[in-house]
Amino acid sequence: xxxxxINIWALGSSMARLLxxxxxxxxxxxxxxxxxxVTLLFCSALLPANAEESAEPSQALxxxxxxxxxxxxxxxxxxxxxxxxxxxxxxxxxxxPEIRPLNAMHDSALEHGRGRIWCTSCHDLENRNFLTTxxxxxxxxxxxxxxxxxxxxxxxKDWSFGAHGKRVANWQGDRTLYSCPHCxxxxxxxxxxxxxxxxxxxxxxxxxxxGIEHEKSAIWDSREEHEDQ
Amino acid sequence: MSNGxxxxxxxxxxxxxxxxxGTAAVxxxxxxxxxxxxxxxADFFQKDxxxxxxxxxxxxxxxxxxxxxxxxxxxxxxxxxxxxxxVVYGYAINISRCKGYRDCVHACVKENNxxxxxxxxxxxxxxxxxxxxxxxxxxxxxxxxxxxxxxxxYLPVQCMQCDDPPCVKACPVEATWMEPDGIVVVDYDWCIGxxxxxxxxxxxxxxxxxxxxxxxxxxxxxxxxxxxxxxxxRGVVEKCTFCIHRTRKGQQPACMEACPTGSRIFGNxxxxxxxxRYVLANKQVFRLKEDLGTEPKFWYFSD
Numbered sequence: 110x111x112x113x114x115i116n117i118w119a120l121g122s123s124m125a126r127l128l129x130x131x132x133x134x135x136x137x138x139x140x141x142x143x144x145x146x147v148t149l150l151f152c153s154a155l156l157p158a159n160a161e162e163s164a165e166p167s168q169a170l171x172x173x174x175x176x177x178x179x180x181x182x183x184x185x186x187x188x189x190x191x192x193x194x195x196x197x198x199x200x201x202x203x204x205x206p207e208i209r210p211l212n213a214m215h216d217s218a219l220e221h222g223r224g225r226i227w228c229t230s231c232h233d234l235e236n237r238n239f240l241t242t243x244x245x246x247x248x249x250x251x252x253x254x255x256x257x258x259x260x261x262x263x264x265x266k267d268w269s270f271g272a273h274g275k276r277v278a279n280w281q282g283d284r285t286l287y288s289c290p291h292c293x294x295x296x297x298x299x300x301x302x303x304x305x306x307x308x309x310x311x312x313x314x315x316x317x318x319x320g321i322e323h324e325k326s327a328i329w330d331s332r333e334e335h336e337d338q
Numbered sequence: 339m340s341n342g343x344x345x346x347x348x349x350x351x352x353x354x355x356x357x358x359x360g361t362a363a364v365x366x367x368x369x370x371x372x373x374x375x376x377x378x379x380a381d382f383f384q385k386d387x388x389x390x391x392x393x394x395x396x397x398x399x400x401x402x403x404x405x406x407x408x409x410x411x412x413x414x415x416x417x418x419x420x421x422x423x424x425v426v427y428g429y430a431i432n433i434s435r436c437k438g439y440r441d442c443v444h445a446c447v448k449e450n451n452x453x454x455x456x457x458x459x460x461x462x463x464x465x466x467x468x469x470x471x472x473x474x475x476x477x478x479x480x481x482x483x484x485x486x487x488x489x490x491x492y493l494p495v496q497c498m499q500c501d502d503p504p505c506v507k508a509c510p511v512e513a514t515w516m517e518p519d520g521i522v523v524v525d526y527d528w529c530i531g532x533x534x535x536x537x538x539x540x541x542x543x544x545x546x547x548x549x550x551x552x553x554x555x556x557x558x559x560x561x562x563x564x565x566x567x568x569x570x571x572r573g574v575v576e577k578c579t580f581c582i583h584r585t586r587k588g589q590q591p592a593c594m595e596a597c598p599t600g601s602r603i604f605g606n607x608x609x610x611x612x613x614x615r616y617v618l619a620n621k622q623v624f625r626l627k628e629d630l631g632t633e634p635k636f637w638y639f640s641d
Contacts, residue, residue, distance in 0.1 A: 179611055271613025272621065275600035281588035292600070300599070302484035306440035309478065310457045317479055
């Protein structure tokens with residue numbers, strides 16, 4: 110598994126603290142117990158150094174899927190995004206992790222999560238063009254379903270097997286799926302009510318009378334009674 | 339003598355001219371509706387689809403194309419794509435995601451060349467009270483400002499493609515049957531319009547064609563199938579064929595492609611890796627009027 114930059118820094122700073130001359134005595138006393146850990150940290154610090162060089166969109170995280178899950182390709186969505194790449198503006202702006210009402214450009218209200226999540230729960234603070242998972246892994250915008258799956262695991266599994274979401278064009282052959290944000294606005298995911306298409310015409314010779322209280326079979330009343338008990 | 343002879347010749351000429359004009363008039367605008375005499379003759383003696391030879395089917399397809407040209411002024415392509423080996427189609431609808439938009443209904447009308455002024459639609463979306471499954475008191479004429487209406491749920495119904503179809507048993511002329519891929523089809527040229535199958539169907543999936551379908555030329559779907567969406571004659575019973583002209587080529591049915599919610603799941607029941615098999619194995623599915631034992635290949639589920 111790849112390490113993200115945030116992990117790299119965390120590890121790097123702990124390494125520095127452990128190896129710093131001011132803390133030498135502490136290091137020595139704890140040396141025996143820390144030795145395996147230090148070795149591990151050192152190795153893992155080497156790994157991301159390579160990964161950091163190749164942190165390009167094409168190298169973004171790959172989800173291997175569930176056991177026996179079919180291979181699917183996902184419809185890209187970057188071209189539909191008005192503000193993408195985010196770097197256009199954010200390259201010149203200082204990252205600000207503080208939770209605050211946003212002004213201009215972005216919707217001030219984040220309906221998703223009802224206050225439990227914030228921009229940086231999904232968007233990476235440092236790499237503005239990327240998303241981030243709960244494990245702080247960088248995710249390309251076109252692979253947003255990896256981020257969604259972090260919380261909505263059941264839906265994500267259904268989606269990858271074809272029981273949720275929408276397949277493109279064919280039932281046979283290669284599977285191409287729409288990604289989560291094609292249907293669900295990530296910032297306000299509930300589907301909004303919409304006008305229906307016209308109602309069917311009434312059969313010739315018949316008259317449509319709405320709002321008639323038809324007599325109902327007693328079986329439905331008994332069901333309600335059953336619920337009351 | 340010579341006078342009489344010339345009179346006779348004149349009368350004969352007039353008679354022949356009249357005959358000639360008569361046939362010319364027939365060729366220009368025949369009484370049986372825009373076909374040549376040969377086509378009408380061949381139509382009359384056309385056999386049941388299952389008894390026709392390959393050549394006879396090819397000739398029938400060409401006649402259908404010519405008829406569409408003369409009636410609607412559209413060049414259609416009528417095929418008889420055979421069923422695929424090892425495929426039986428199944429359908430599932432997620433009723434917790436269906437919002438009652440009716441996009442499927444109108445996509446179906448367009449795809450299957452249904453008459454725009456007739457009252458026929460293969461799909462009905464029923465509106466039911468939440469927690470209620472009383473089909474007899476459902477409303478399919480609902481027309482609010484926006485859907486879904488609070489406290490209601492929606493249930494699209496169409497042909498269930500039963501595996502033991504009562505409509506097929508009811509047909510007195512064997513104009514309807516189940517294809518090897520599980521689709522119940524009608525030979526619209528063999529149907530006599532008795533409507534016994536409509537009475538036999540417990541799902542209101544069969545509809546009688548009271549008029550010649552009125553289809554604007556520019557909206558005609560030219561990709562057609564003999565057993566499916568070709569322009570039908572008047573006075574026959576029609577039904578959903580899971581878009582036989584699309585699905586046999588690997589495409590989705592039009593209703594599924596049109597559904598913006600992704601409630602509709604279609605696939606091969608014999609393929610253990612298909613979406614439909616995943617749904618059947620992992621979701622709480624049910625079928626309508628299952629107790630009738632018609633074995634519909636159409637499931638509903640909610641999640």
